[in-house]
Amino acid sequence: MKRIGILGGTFDPPHNGHLLIANEVMSALQLDEIWFMPNQEPPHKKKPDTVKNxxxxxxxxxxxxxxxxxxxETIEWERKGPSFTFDTMKILSLKYPKHGFYFIIGADMIEYLPKWHKIDELLELVKFVGVDRPSYSHETGYPVLYIDIPTIDVSSSLIRERLKSGKSARYLLPEPVLHxxxxxxxxGT
Incomplete structure (x- = not known):
């Protein structure tokens, strides 16, 4: 069985924090791959209208x-409407029946788990993997594998704000992305 980590997000832009999380989780759980899954319309927050898909x-x-x-993995871009994780993982589980999926979430989403669409059914399709986010708790009543990773307090919104105001974003995201x-x-660059 192939062990796959799923890291979803807007990736607007993708930054070194995303890469650090993926690498640390892959190493800690000895996963075969990490699939970065950009979402179309996250149901829990409004996606900023900043750049095209x-x-x-x-x-x-x-x-x-x-x-x-x-x-x-672009499955969520191929569907219209909100990207509910349950719907996505049901499709991926049917498409890849010999894969085991580990869905990676930050502590901000761990706190939000009780509000996730069809959370109990989703738990039958994936194992949740939680990582720290500053100012959030990773305590939950749901089964979440917690991975202690080095944290860097960087976010896509921070990078967008820095770039818009003319500040440097060097070392916050990969050089090819910055270029x-x-x-x-x-x-706003």
């Missing part, structure tokens, strides 16, 4: 280059 996909490709165990952002005048 094509730009997000290209930045994600650039961020993942050089690591053959990091893949991109792409500047070349394409994204986020």
């Amino acid at each position: 094509e730009n997000r996909l290209q930045m994600l490709k650039l961020a993942l280059q050089g690591n053959e165990q990091f893949k991109i 792409y952002i500047k070349e394409n005048h994204l986020y």
